[in-house]
Amino acid sequence: MRVLKFGGTSVGDAERIRGVVEIVRGRAQRGPTLVVVSAQSGVTNQLIALAERAAAGPVEPSALRNRLEALIAELGLEEGLVEEELDELETLLRGITMVGDLTPRSLDRMMSFGERCSARIVAAAMRSAGLPAWPYMAYDVGLVTDATYGGAHVEASSYAKIAEELGPVLKEGLLPVVTGFIAKDGDGYLTTLGRGGSDYSAAIFGAAMGADEIEIWTDVDGVMSADPRIVPEARSLDRMSFSEAAELAYYGAKVIHPATIQPAVWKNIPIRVLNTMRPEHPGTLVLREVGGAAPGVRSIASKGGITAVHVTSLRMLLQYGFMRRMFEVFDRRKVVIDMISTSEVSVSVTTDHPGDLAALTQELAEFAEVRVEHDRAILCLVGEGLRESKDVLARIFATLERENVAVRMVSVGASRINVSLLVDTADERRAVQALHREFFKA
Numbered sequence: 001m002r003v004l005k006f007g008g009t010s011v012g013d014a015e016r017i018r019g020v021v022e023i024v025r026g027r028a029q030r031g032p033t034l035v036v037v038s039a040q041s042g043v044t045n046q047l048i049a050l051a052e053r054a055a056a057g058p059v060e061p062s063a064l065r066n067r068l069e070a071l072i073a074e075l076g077l078e079e080g081l082v083e084e085e086l087d088e089l090e091t092l093l094r095g096i097t098m099v100g101d102l103t104p105r106s107l108d109r110m111m112s113f114g115e116r117c118s119a120r121i122v123a124a125a126m127r128s129a130g131l132p133a134w135p136y137m138a139y140d141v142g143l144v145t146d147a148t149y150g151g152a153h154v155e156a157s158s159y160a161k162i163a164e165e166l167g168p169v170l171k172e173g174l175l176p177v178v179t180g181f182i183a184k185d186g187d188g189y190l191t192t193l194g195r196g197g198s199d200y201s202a203a204i205f206g207a208a209m210g211a212d213e214i215e216i217w218t219d220v221d222g223v224m225s226a227d228p229r230i231v232p233e234a235r236s237l238d239r240m241s242f243s244e245a246a247e248l249a250y251y252g253a254k255v256i257h258p259a260t261i262q263p264a265v266w267k268n269i270p271i272r273v274l275n276t277m278r279p280e281h282p283g284t285l286v287l288r289e290v291g292g293a294a295p296g297v298r299s300i301a302s303k304g305g306i307t308a309v310h311v312t313s314l315r316m317l318l319q320y321g322f323m324r325r326m327f328e329v330f331d332r333r334k335v336v337i338d339m340i341s342t343s344e345v346s347v348s349v350t351t352d353h354p355g356d357l358a359a360l361t362q363e364l365a366e367f368a369e370v371r372v373e374h375d376r377a378i379l380c381l382v383g384e385g386l387r388e389s390k391d392v393l394a395r396i397f398a399t400l401e402r403e404n405v406a407v408r409m410v411s412v413g414a415s416r417i418n419v420s421l422l423v424d425t426a427d428e429r430r431a432v433q434a435l436h437r438e439f440f441k442a
């Protein structure tokens with residue numbers, strides 16, 4: 001069987017939903033198919049904004065209502081298809097206004113309306129096109145999480161329960177359209193799996209059903225050799241490993257997130273990333289082992305807005321306890337460190353969320369010298385076996401030298417597949433373009 005997950009843009013308007021219906025029709029002819037859907041693009045953000053405003057005073061969700069009703073009308077579906085959800089949404093908004101406070105639990109319930117409406121709309125569109133589709137709320141078919149609102153984790157018991165609930169549905173030849181992103185906790189309160197969490201849902205349902213493949217339908221041709229906005233000639237990769245995909249995840253939404261595909265990795269289910277706008281394109285197949293591919297650079301990613309913090313202590317660095325003390329400060333300030341490099345007397349780290357930088361440096365300054373650099377960018381070259389291929393580092397530095405790009409930090413980590421470099425943001429595009437030319441010569 002196969003799980004097909006459609007993201008927000010793929011179900012964003014009537015035309016795209018009609019495209020989705022045809023994609024599903026094609027797949028369903030080949031065997032049992034389960035569909036997971038996100039909310040229409042922008043809807044989750046809209047729901048969050050409504051909830052926040054409701055805490056301050058009365059609001060009406062008219063824009064959202066109009067959008068969904070227009071979508072339903074354009075698809076020629078039954079009026080009132082999501083009336084129950086919209087009514088409940090209005091009641092909840094009034095409740096939030098009355099209490100004057102938005103709790104994480106209420107916010108999760110707010111966010112759930114996007115996927116709940118989407119599953120109803122997409123399933124109805126499929127039915128009206130002759131497919132035996134039916135909407136299912138994930139929590140009605142066995143998906144239970146802990147109570148970490150806003151980023152809940154699946155309970156292990158869910159897998160067997162989902163198989164028990166949906167196995168017979170698939171056996172009957174029906175096409176379940178399941179809500180992504182949402183679930184309930186053990187007490188029956190709605191939870192969400194974290195932003196972008198529909199991929200996680202797809203992996204959970206795929207693992208539960210023992211899927212042969214999970215298809216993530218999005219709006220790009222799979223995983224690219226570089227960001228096409230920076231490198232117009234970037235190409236999509238035909239395959240890559242789970243670990244390569246994980247390394248790239250940090251650099252943006254272009255790849256599935258390692259945490260979210262964990263259930264698929266665990267069951268060794270291949271994931272294919274496909275483009276709803278170009279369904280004939282083979283996309284990228286993400287597998288545990290790529291096998292056969294020559295070691296080398298497979299993708300170049302980058303991220304600007306990076307802050308580097310250099311901590312120097314002539315006296316204390318080599319004493320034990322120093323690192324712990326330093327990282328404790330980052331820990332306490334909840335600053336996530338991305339890249340680290342050390343020398344005899346200094347430790348350099350980077351972060352994209354420095355938080356209260358003044359407070360952080362002040363604390364560090366109590367026991368070391370601190371220097372902060374802003375406006376840096378991380379470049380990351382990813383590929384299985386990168387560390388073993390002898391000339392890669394030399395080629396990287398030669399290329400950057402030719403381009404006059406100063407390299408501020410380097411990390412050739414323990415992972416065999418990632419080389420990271422810190423450069424000035426002003427050099428980011430030029431560096432990525434030059435490296436792409438170097439490693440992906442046509």
Ligand code: ASP
Binds near residue numbers: 045196198199
């Ligand atoms: N609708 C949710 C979000 O916007 C989940 C998803 O799209 O995957 O984060």
Ligand code: MG
Binds near residue numbers: 007008196199253
């Ligand atoms: Mg997404």
